[in-house]
Amino acid sequence: MLTLENDGQIISAYKFPSPNPAVELELVTYYASGLKVKGLLAKPVDGSGTEGFLYLRGGIKNVGKVRPARIAQFASEGFTVFAPFYRGNQGGEGDEDFGGDDRVDAFAGFELLQSLPWVTRIHVFGFSRGGLMALLTAIKFPETASVVTWGGVTDMFLTYAERKDLRRMMKRVIGGSPKKVPGRYKFRTPLYEMENLKAPVLLIHGRNDHNVSVEHSYRIEKRLKELGKPVESWYFDDYTHYFPPVMNRKIVDDLTNWMKSRQQQ
Template identity: 90%
Template sequence: MEKDGIMISANKFPSPNPAVELQMVTYYAGGLRVKGLLAKPIDGSGTEGFLYLRGGIKNVGKVRPARIAQFASEGFTVFAPFYRGNQGGEGDEDFGGDDRVDAFAGFTLLQSLPWVERTHVFGFSRGGLMALLTAIKYPETASVVTWGGVTDMFLTYVERKDLRRMMKRVIGGSPKKVPNRYKFRTPLYDIENLKAPVLLIHGRNDRNVSVEHSYRIEKRLKELDKPVESWYFDDYTHYFPPVMNRKVVSDLTNWMKSQ
């Protein structure tokens, strides 16, 4: 849609960090009015865009202002879509189906900001597949980072018995019944069209999204001779302890800037 990524409104939002300005944004994505959070460093250093793609669905894994401000304070203009149907936005999330357009439109929104020179894409958990799909769609993506990222929707269905009911509901059935809908949501099948360098971050003890997701995409990228780096952590799960979390945020943002 021609309006995708156009900002309808932006209102000041309380920032947890005095060095970062936050705004609650309403923007167009697939003809819907979707909400998101925009953060930028007050000192004007945010010339690199950072599309933050959250994990979870609905209230699970929702965008946290402190997390967005944390990335912005590393010198990025960060945009974090809430995805359709959340926090007052129109439509309904469908776990990497049509709601990928919310990510695509978010990329366009960042690119349209006059001070943003290039845009990186970051995905956490189910945001991992959103990030890879976005980077595949936009070859100009500067870099893509997934952290505990989903790369294979069939594998998620197998591993997460607790999510099967939700997946069947939002996707429209099981992988046996609607395999093409799972394939559509699995970036592994389209990865040869990816141009951006990739960084994979994963705790080997992750029970939410197994490290196998990163292994699979890494193997595929290496077979295709694509630039990929992986940081695996033996002792961590889906969530890293605060001190380590801060270090990894600093390291990954430095990695992005060096691409």
Template identity: 70%
Template structure:
């Protein structure tokens, strides 16, 4: 890993939807690339836990939403959400949990370098689920991991999402049959024995974007290894929860994270 990973190069203030939360677009280094992300920090100087927000999608699908990360910051976290390489003015090309995992690792180091940040929690939504698990494996001191509607198995994504196959073949370089190792290295299920922090799995049972089978496979693997895992399955919801429920789950998962922290 490059010694300069996570180094902050530029700050640009960004209009915030919450007057008590400051938003900043940050350019930072990730293996020599200038990558961008957004920081959301509650006003003040008091130390708070860090929250690494790993988005889903690819390119313009699933972009980081300022209101969403401000929502988590309002729960009492300093939130950083990398855009991943090649997005919103960043250098390089996004790699769908390949080399762009380095952008998540470097974002973790960036958070760690901030004076106000104490323990760091990792959150992944959708494709961000695999990024979150990979980052937690890389940094065993992580306080907790939450995966919400998260991908855990890249081959399963290829099988289920016919609409994503062309993109996956282009970005990953072929099919799971032709390049099983490329899909395996993007599937952290095979490395769960290296995972240290507790995991919370949140998944809608009617999710058609990332089937609940991803949650079940992750849960099964963690339980087989006797790793700490909690699961919140919602029978009636899809990939996206209604706003009122969503707000409640954000509050609940924030409390869960703080309960895992070493300092609360």
């Protein structure tokens, strides 16, 4: 896993059409492990985005792509948001490897937000497989203000066991099954590194989630509580991996308020 001094350095930024007139969007090319990676940067036009928000997407390749409307939605809550597309996507160099070396794209995204003079502190958010990226990023940067995972993956062994439909992709991208290369699955599993996490954590999960079972959140919550670390969980009995739009908007409000109310470390 290669981290370099110029990680997070912006190479270019171009104005991108915004779905919200109150939010400016830019398509950014930045360095991560020497690769030119793409991402979307959003900030409120009124200058209110003094807190940084690293948005870590789920999926792989074209599944779970960063959506401008979603990024603008979080920015409109008063954050400067950066959402890496991850390497190899939408014109970026390199290849995604599902939480392996591509975690550096998230780390470099954190450093990119740190380099913006108006950003005072940075929160990290991960959806689905972005959950493990978020937790790994918060471990890497102890100054992380807070971490929120929504339907987040925390245990790659569990993902392999649960998602028979993803096994072929996982074996190809990770280099084998958990039986064959257990070390590579452990490397991608933040559950084993929770003692190194400093930031407060919020877990959001639908109990009917069949993409990433709620067991992922249960496991990380149990481990954090054993370690005496600050963790909150919001579980929803009726929801799957995707929440209905009205509820989704409410939770965006609630989770961004939760972030802002975390004490300065």
